[in-house]
Amino acid sequence: MGRNRKKKVAVVQCTGGCRRAGDIPDPERYGDCRQAVLEHPEGILPCRWGCIGLGSCVQACRLDAIYISRSGSAETDWSRCVGCGLCVKACPRGLIRITAPEYPIYPACVSEDEGAQTRKYCDQGCIACGMCVKNCPAEAIRIENNRAVIDEEKCIACGMCAVKCPRGAIRDHDGIFTVREERVVK
Amino acid sequence: MKENYSFTVNGIVRNTDQDKPLLRYLRDDLHLHSVKDGCSEGACGTCTIIVDGKAVKSCVLTTKLAVGKKIITTEGLSDEEKEAFVYAFGAKGSVQCGFCIPGMVMAGKALIDRVPDPTEEEIKTALKGNICRCTGYKKIIEGIQLAAAILRGDEKIEETLEKGEIYGVGKKAFRLDVREKVLGYGEYPDDVEMEGMVYASAVRSRYPRAKILDIHCEKALALPGVLDVLTAEDVPNNKVGHLQQDWDVMIARGGITRCVGDAICLVVAETREILEKAKKLIRIDYEELKPVTSVREAMAEDAPKVHSAGNLCQSRHVTRGDAKKALKNSKYVVTRTYRTPFTEHAFLEPECAVAFPYKDGVKVLSSDQGVYDTRKEISIMFGWEPERVVVENKLVGGGFGGKEDVSAQHIAALAAVKVNRPVKVVFSRQESINFHPKRHAMEGTFTLGCDENGIFTGLDCEIYFDTGAYASLCGPVLERACTHSVGPYCYQNTDIRGFGYYTNNPPAGAFRGFGVCQSEFALESNINLLAEMVGISPWEIRYRNAIEPGKVLPNGQIADCSTALKETLLAVKDAYESNPGRAGIACAMKNAGVGVGLPDKGRAKLIVHDGKVELYSAASDIGQGCATVFVQMVAETTGLGREKIRNMGANSEVAPDSGTTSGSRQTLITGEAVRMAASDLNEELQKAEGDLSKLEGREFFAEFFDPTDKLGADVPYPKSHVAYGFATHVVILDDEGRVKEVYAAHDSGKVVNPISIQGQIEGGVLMGLGYALTEDFPLKDSVPQARYGTLGLLRAPQIPDIHAIYVEKKELLPFAYGAKGIGEIATIPTAPAVQGAYYAMDHVLRTKLPMENTYYSKKRKAVK
Structure with a gap:
């Protein structure tokens, strides 16, 4: 009684699918994401929605709970994350969302581009095909502005959408239904 | 070259070249039958297993995705864990039908491994993907808490409880089927494998x-x-x-x-x-x-005939006194029309x-x-x-x-x-949803009158049931809706007309409450309006009219000595009155036994075999626990312990017919037959100075039948049913309009199993809440639109605090140690009590189920 263990955590809604091999920033190249976005109005990566991987969130985090994964996008570490929201503020793309650990299933793409467009530059982005909507047993997922959105009020975190997603755009943070990009040990 | 998928199941490395749902691999290839197939859609949670420490639905995961993972099923629990869960779930009454239980155990274990002392909230969250349709979750949550405490070493297993040397009526009896259901080795038909099948x-x-x-x-x-x-x-x-x-x-x-x-x-x-x-x-x-999609369409003169004899399947006219005159002379009269939907049973086992x-x-x-x-x-x-x-x-x-x-x-x-x-x-889950009979959708117009003191004068009502494509049990269900539309009160003027129509919708038939959920929702809602006109509280008007022993029910039956409706009203009075503006109240009655002149017989045979008493009686235990109740009756009568008594189950080849599990009848009707047979056995046992071995091979058969009068019988006080159970529910809302608490007071005579009855009440209440607020069965041109996960079944995090109260009177019926049924009545008063609570809050009479404009309907709509 009286214990409050309602832990919050952050998820990054991008898998870095538009990057080509060798295009992964290393920690030496970390910079200011917001500055970079301003300096390159024409865009940095093929996708104008996704993570640019310069690590503003990594720098903002005081608990070392977020890192740039091998795919070049940020990834959170729930064993350390407390859901404080500093990374959310640091991300110029608005890619980071606070949730609870009982919702490990999340759409890892916020692109509002048409499916055909997304398909051109990213092999993991949401193309709004609706496969997840069709297979969700709880009617907890919908397509909104060309991307899948989960309603956590209804979600039972069964993982069906992650398994059925033909693009791997819906991820399981627990790494059971989809593979998780682990932190590269320095 | 074929792929090879390798993973560990319960400590053993397994390989397969087939990519298929893990559920199918575990059940079909490894024969791990604790992993139940409730929907194969990810909605129900019966197939929950643990994968790398997380509770996961095995129907969602595939063998391919499972590569390299460590998988545990209930079969793979340590002995210590098995014993902890068996004891905890038995002691707390967490097990009813048992189909969800292995999944619940695994979800519980995954949580306990992470959090050794989980809070109630944490357990509810951990169970959010697991549906239980029987218990109302409360007992399962308590079971997981106790299992956690045992595993931490804070609580101990009392071995005597499961042994059951003291197992009589009213004792805390550990159900017979706990162990096999918790550990998942008990066989449901889908677990049967046969040579050449x-x-x-x-x-x-x-x-x-x-x-x-x-x-x-x-x-x-x-x-x-x-x-x-x-x-x-x-x-x-x-x-x-x-x-x-x-x-x-x-x-x-x-x-x-x-x-x-x-x-x-x-x-x-x-x-x-x-x-x-x-x-x-x-x-x-x-x-x-073009299908016939509604009663209205079915009634049309040029409507296609669903069956050659026409679309009217059944009708009933129940009348006593002169309702027309009584209503004409009433000080206050209320007429309203109510609509209730089809409801899917959603039992966990297809x-x-x-x-x-x-x-x-x-x-x-x-x-x-x-x-x-x-x-x-x-x-x-x-x-x-x-x-x-x-x-x-x-x-x-x-x-x-x-x-x-x-x-x-x-x-x-x-x-x-x-x-x-x-x-x-x-059946696949969708096949089950599309095929089996639902609760009848109803449209009914109810007119109820009362005098200046709020004393009811008469009831006129017309009830239309959509029985869908087939009759199923339309006749008796419609009849119970009619006979019980009067409520548990004392007035003598009724005119009730009921009609059941065929349509091309899925069939409708029996469902816990048997027509009474529909008609009492309407009646109890009208009562609140009358109370308002008279200027007394909804509690008061019910108390003034409540049936009591010796008084005459609206159907003419004289209420027997065990009648305790007023006691249930008193039991919830404080809860109701201390929550003004947010509490609703409703009463209900429900027959125990089929009654109405039918040959409703209970039969039991006891055979002394191998030093044990074998009980043969074909009475289905569908999870409610009657198999245990019967053994308790034998134990009470003979003084023998559980280990000396074996219930041999329902098998038409060896067990005598003891009727359908329907009409809340098994505890009373079959229970009395069991008691009678046990009493004969006990007489011989006493002669043998308590030495059971001297009775080896002896048989004791008993048949119980208490005649009733058929509907409309020409007698002044027809006895329609052997017994009635009574109940009053109070529902309390919070500031946001969420159901915060439910007080459910029940008179079901002598309580045979105090743990089980609480689970029956809590589960019934939650089913009633679903009926009131969240469950629907939408049809589009007669085609069901719902899937298991979208029926609106309440999940663990949504449950309110349910207080199951049973009132036990000294005066009891002379049958089955005075027990009356509890099976159905727990579901009946909840919906009108919810209605009353919302009415108290915003003064809007919600005449349609599930209710509109509530906290729950807003949540549902918001995301559409």
């Missing part, structure tokens, strides 16, 4: 109403592994039905379908996979016809049966509410003497009325006889 499944109509022009089976028959494709021509007598035989086993060529659940042909194949392939190869030519040739006929391993009913329907289909069909119940994963009709049993029997092999028929 094959599979059968029906191809069902694509349209609710269509003419079958032709059926093309050639391609399916040509597929290797397909044994046969049966059509209506292969059925000796193509009609079944619980009471009225109006249900086609299959729709013949040239025939017209009546609902989307209709079978057109039955494919029999060597394996599940071949069966699924073969079903896709069947081509049916339809001529689609229909399944295994049938095989046996002696000169067939034996069916079933999951139903009456083995003799199933035997009768199957024998009618074959045109056989009933004895040639033997029906034995395996564990029943919930019924709630939805397993009174045959579903899989008769087609399994048909196929088994045809191919001369054991045949398993298991």
